[in-house]
Amino acid sequence: xxxxxxxxxxxxxxxxxxxxxxxxxxxxxxxxxxxxxxxxxxxxxxxxxxxxxxxxxxxxxxxxxxxxxxxxxxxxxxxxxxxxxxxxxxxxxxxxxxxxxxxxxxx
Amino acid sequence: xxxxxxxxxxxxxxxxxxxxxxxxxxxxxxxxxxxxxxxxxxxxxxxxxxxxxxxxxxxxxxxxxxxxxxxxxxxxxxxxxxxxxxxxxxxxxxxxxxxxxxxxxxxxxxxxxxxxxxxxxxxxxxxxxxxxxxxxxxxxxxxxxxxxxxxxxxxxxxxxxxxxxxxxxxxxxxxxxxxxxxxxxxxxxxxxxxxxxxxxxxxxxxxxxxxxxxxxxxxxxxxxxxxxxxxxxxxxxxxxxxxxxxxxxxxxxxxxxxxxxxxxxxxxxxxxxxxxxxxxxxxxxxxxxxxxxxxxxxxxxxxxxxxxxxxxxxxxxxxxxxxxxxxxxxxxxxxxxxxxxxxxxxxxxxxxxxxxxxxxxxxxxxxxxxxxxxxxxxxxxxxxxxxxxxxxxxxxxxxxxxxxxxx
Numbered sequence: 001x002x003x004x005x006x007x008x009x010x011x012x013x014x015x016x017x018x019x020x021x022x023x024x025x026x027x028x029x030x031x032x033x034x035x036x037x038x039x040x041x042x043x044x045x046x047x048x049x050x051x052x053x054x055x056x057x058x059x060x061x062x063x064x065x066x067x068x069x070x071x072x073x074x075x076x077x078x079x080x081x082x083x084x085x086x087x088x089x090x091x092x093x094x095x096x097x098x099x100x101x102x103x104x105x106x107x
Numbered sequence: 108x109x110x111x112x113x114x115x116x117x118x119x120x121x122x123x124x125x126x127x128x129x130x131x132x133x134x135x136x137x138x139x140x141x142x143x144x145x146x147x148x149x150x151x152x153x154x155x156x157x158x159x160x161x162x163x164x165x166x167x168x169x170x171x172x173x174x175x176x177x178x179x180x181x182x183x184x185x186x187x188x189x190x191x192x193x194x195x196x197x198x199x200x201x202x203x204x205x206x207x208x209x210x211x212x213x214x215x216x217x218x219x220x221x222x223x224x225x226x227x228x229x230x231x232x233x234x235x236x237x238x239x240x241x242x243x244x245x246x247x248x249x250x251x252x253x254x255x256x257x258x259x260x261x262x263x264x265x266x267x268x269x270x271x272x273x274x275x276x277x278x279x280x281x282x283x284x285x286x287x288x289x290x291x292x293x294x295x296x297x298x299x300x301x302x303x304x305x306x307x308x309x310x311x312x313x314x315x316x317x318x319x320x321x322x323x324x325x326x327x328x329x330x331x332x333x334x335x336x337x338x339x340x341x342x343x344x345x346x347x348x349x350x351x352x353x354x355x356x357x358x359x360x361x362x363x364x365x366x367x368x369x370x371x372x373x374x375x376x377x378x379x380x381x382x383x384x385x386x387x388x389x390x391x392x393x394x395x396x397x398x399x400x401x402x403x404x405x406x407x408x409x410x411x412x413x414x415x416x417x418x419x420x421x422x423x424x425x426x427x428x429x430x431x432x433x434x435x436x437x438x439x440x441x442x443x444x445x446x447x448x449x450x451x452x453x454x455x456x457x458x459x460x461x462x463x464x465x466x467x468x469x470x471x472x473x474x475x476x477x478x479x480x481x482x483x484x485x486x487x488x489x490x491x492x493x494x495x496x497x498x499x500x501x502x503x504x505x506x507x508x509x510x511x512x513x514x
Contacts, residue, residue: 056474056480065474066473068423
């Protein structure tokens with residue numbers, strides 16, 4: 001079942017960057033790609049539970065700040081060791097300048 | 108084709124997983140002297156000792172990897188000899204043939220001479236899970252711990268033990284802790300964290316002897332100072348495990364010599380990780396960190412399959428002590444010029460050779476580190492005065508700074 005929640009204002013996330021968003025003990029990462037699309041993944045790296053919000057977005061890749069693991073934040077797919085487990089991703093929509101994420105059914 | 112890996116640490120694990128990831132379909136055999144499949148070593152001096160639950164190690168590869176990816180893993184197995192001509196290993200009575208051999212034998216903790224330790228008990232090292240388990244039982248509040256050697260293992264252990272309530276003294280031979288692996292401002296900062304937390308650090312001090320009845324009781328320094336010790340941990344660096352390679356006649360140079368591909372002096376025999384030394388930008392390097400173990404090993408895997416790819420390391424390293432995080436990228440050298448960047452989010456030290464950025468050390472600011480590492484990887488050198496200015500955004504500098512040769 002879809003569970004849309006308000007995450008942040010669209011302008012809170014800079015182009016080619018990400019921010020951290022916490023909700024009910026869960027932590028998420030909200031991305032804005034170079035082409036101004038928004039994406040959302042689980043907030044912690046699947047390797048050692050580090051906050052990805054401290055990492056660097058380059059194109060469509062997020063690089064974990066601790067151990068260099070990389071993921072494609074659009075699909076959650078790991079792109080570089082030591083990351084080897086996929087990141088959960090969540091549907092995103094932007095309405096009237098506000099970013100909403102659907103935390104009901106991650107994939 | 109059959110590829111055999113000797114060594115069950117990070118480098119060995121990275122070779123086998125990369126080979127399968129690249130679609131290698133031949134036989135894979137890993138031979139390890141350890142009792143458990145490859146696990147992450149960095150937590151051993153930190154989390155593993157802090158919240159210890161016996162046997163709870165972080166496996167590098169998921170349990171199902173070995174069967175799903177058809178990798179035969181032989182634990183508790185010692186290789187006795189390599190025949191590089193006929194391409195086989197001797198392990199006890201068994202002969203194991205190989206087409207390619209990867210030596211990922213790692214390194215072992217250096218020991219103090221017997222003349223100093225006098226065969227006493229309660230003297231520990233910290234290299235593998237057995238060491239960590241043996242040490243853990245003794246980390247009790249009030250215990251006097253003397254650590255010989257102010258390197259990263261020694262300092263991480265000092266912090267872990269201090270948090271657990273031990274009385275901790277670190278003895279360093281050089282005039283500052285971490286001299287071989289950190290810049291002076293970083294050493295100073297880390298030293299300050301320790302002193303603030305009640306760790307005693309004695310620099311410029313050699314250990315003359317350890318004494319006691321059966322177990323160690325005192326550490327005597329060369330100037331005669333006597334320090335009470337219930338336990339002693341020796342953290343005076345590691346030596347590459349090169350015995351097998353040496354006996355087989357492979358070239359050595361403070362490690363098993365490999366070229367940029369990761370190939371030793373004999374065809375079909377490769378080496379990666381702590382045990383391998385290689386020339387890079389005019390220096391012979393042997394890197395003792397996870398990043399090198401992964402990336403050099405993955406390059407070897409690619410080259411076994413014919414990629415012909417040169418390894419260009421961007422050393423990265425991290426350490427956690429008390430509530431602080433240190434992250435380092437690049438290769439620092441004392442001849443470099445250092446620029447200090449101080450922002451509300453954290454402190455970092457930027458090291459230049461001429462106008463070229465070569466290494467960055469970052470304290471408690473992972474975002475700055477992510478950007479600095481990317482600059483080094485891309486060969487970008489932001490101007491020193493811009494880095495020093497806290498008002499300039501690093502991400503902007505990442506995009507505008509000039510591109511030089513990659514480090």
